[in-house]
Amino acid sequence: MCLAVPGRVESIRVEAGVRMGRLNFGGVLKDVCLVSVPGIAVGDYAIVHVGFAIGRLDEAAARATLRTFAEIGRLEEELAELRATSDPDAASSSA
Amino acid sequence: MKHRAEYRDADRARRLAAEIARIVRRPWAIMEVCGGQTHALVRNGIDQMLPPEVEMIHGPGCPVCVTPVEVLDRAIAIARRPGVILCSFGDMLRVPGSRGDLFAAKGDGADVRVVYSPLDALAVAARHPDREVVFLAIGFETTAPASAMAAKLARDRGVGNFSLLVAHVLVPPAIEAIMRSPGNRVQAFLAAGHVCTVMGTGQYPPLAARHRVPIVVTGFEPLDLLDGILRTVVQLEAGRHEVENAYSRAVTDSGNETAQALLAEVFETVDRPWRGIGTIPASGWRLAAAYRDLDAELRFDVAGVTAAESPVCRSGDVLKGALKPDRCPAFGKECTPRTPLGATMVSGEGACAAYWYAGRRPRS
Numbered sequence: 001m002c003l004a005v006p007g008r009v010e011s012i013r014v015e016a017g018v019r020m021g022r023l024n025f026g027g028v029l030k031d032v033c034l035v036s037v038p039g040i041a042v043g044d045y046a047i048v049h050v051g052f053a054i055g056r057l058d059e060a061a062a063r064a065t066l067r068t069f070a071e072i073g074r075l076e077e078e079l080a081e082l083r084a085t086s087d088p089d090a091a092s093s094s095a
Numbered sequence: 096m097k098h099r100a101e102y103r104d105a106d107r108a109r110r111l112a113a114e115i116a117r118i119v120r121r122p123w124a125i126m127e128v129c130g131g132q133t134h135a136l137v138r139n140g141i142d143q144m145l146p147p148e149v150e151m152i153h154g155p156g157c158p159v160c161v162t163p164v165e166v167l168d169r170a171i172a173i174a175r176r177p178g179v180i181l182c183s184f185g186d187m188l189r190v191p192g193s194r195g196d197l198f199a200a201k202g203d204g205a206d207v208r209v210v211y212s213p214l215d216a217l218a219v220a221a222r223h224p225d226r227e228v229v230f231l232a233i234g235f236e237t238t239a240p241a242s243a244m245a246a247k248l249a250r251d252r253g254v255g256n257f258s259l260l261v262a263h264v265l266v267p268p269a270i271e272a273i274m275r276s277p278g279n280r281v282q283a284f285l286a287a288g289h290v291c292t293v294m295g296t297g298q299y300p301p302l303a304a305r306h307r308v309p310i311v312v313t314g315f316e317p318l319d320l321l322d323g324i325l326r327t328v329v330q331l332e333a334g335r336h337e338v339e340n341a342y343s344r345a346v347t348d349s350g351n352e353t354a355q356a357l358l359a360e361v362f363e364t365v366d367r368p369w370r371g372i373g374t375i376p377a378s379g380w381r382l383a384a385a386y387r388d389l390d391a392e393l394r395f396d397v398a399g400v401t402a403a404e405s406p407v408c409r410s411g412d413v414l415k416g417a418l419k420p421d422r423c424p425a426f427g428k429e430c431t432p433r434t435p436l437g438a439t440m441v442s443g444e445g446a447c448a449a450y451w452y453a454g455r456r457p458r459s
């Protein structure tokens with residue numbers, strides 16, 4: 001759970017006053033809180049940890065990181081964790 | 096279990112390892128603080144690519160591993176109360192408390208749910224206004240901003256049935272404690288990149304100066320790790336002790352100031368016990384006075400719950416770098432990821448489990 005993973009911002013919305021984004025992590029979509037990355041826009045990459053964006057990353061660095069994680073088998077582990085915790089109950093209420 | 100995978104940059108990795116071997120003159124012990132780095136080092140066999148002079152000591156930076164037994168016991172006690180939903184990251188469920196784990200409590204009928212984010216736990220609370228929802232908030236500076244946000248939103252939205260059992264811990268006080276511990280062998284640190292993404296690098300120069308120890312902010316990929324180790328060895332051989340940022344694509348000097356402001360609003364520093372290490376002064380965060388009503392320890396009156404470690408487990412020595420996991424007499428015998436005696440065997444980022452999954456077997 002220590003790892004933070006780069007994700008691409010697919011869409012942004014304001015939910016009850018909080019800036020949220022739907023991010024794409026190697027094909028898995030996840031809702032992420034964007035309050036700590038003001039100014040981030042659709043198409044940008046954020047470094048995300050437990051549903052919270054902690055920083056930004058330029059596209060080349062993000063792609064390179066995702067590729068390396070995939071090659072060393074790390075991405076699959078992280079994505080499995082993301083998928084395993086996509087509680088459908090939670091997804092429907094937060095969507 | 097797959098390990099030492101061939102990756103696109105394997106050639107560059109070998110060249111970096113060769114460069115380290117070329118410049119090293121004396122033996123050095125370098126600690127990677129972060130469990131994610133331990134996992135990557137062992138899994139990709141990087142520690143075994145290094146020249147014999149360079150020894151990697153696996154640090155205490157796995158939050159699952161250093162969470163004290165009493166925090167687990169408190170979480171289990173809360174989870175067993177009627178009407179409670181306890182939300183936790185998945186890797187905490189199998190961490191042994193003094194009697195059983197959260198998974199066992201779940202088997203006995205407690206409502207324990209795995210969440211990906213503290214914000215998901217808050218959403219559970221909003222959906223179940225008739226239940227008390229508690230989030231087990233563990234993790235380093237990387238994880239704490241998400242917990243802080245959940246607390247702030249609970250306050251702003253008036254979610255009265257949400258609270259946090261907070262056990263957040265901080266890296267710089269741990270480095271200080273390691274350097275001060277008797278018999279310390281660590282001569283340089285790889286600092287955890289993502290912790291610095293949040294906090295910046297400003298906390299480290301005083302530590303580097305006081306203890307005359309190089310600190311290199313390092314990422315999590317094989318090349319990042321080798322680059323961090325190379326820069327550390329260059330400094331050690333030259334007798335320098337500076338803070339260097341080898342992860343500038345994700346870390347700036349000042350860090351994420353928005354996240355830091357959120358942390359400062361919600362948390363205050365507190366002395367915290369680390370599993371296997373003991374109490375380290377000012378090494379953790381708890382909810383600040385203005386957020387204390389969200390503190391599950393007070394809400395459920397479990398602060399008095401105390402606990403003891405397994406007498407066999409030597410994870411304290413492992414966490415301090417005094418013992419390699421495969422030298423522990425229980426490693427791979429009584430203690431495996433299926434029957435963990437200590438937290439360093441439970442989490443995939445714990446040093447003992449990292450060795451086991453990489454196929455390493457007992458050497459004692």
Ligand code: SF4
Nearest residue numbers: 408410423430437447
């Ligand atoms: S191998 Fe098991 S018993 Fe030994 S230190 Fe690691 S967790 Fe503890």
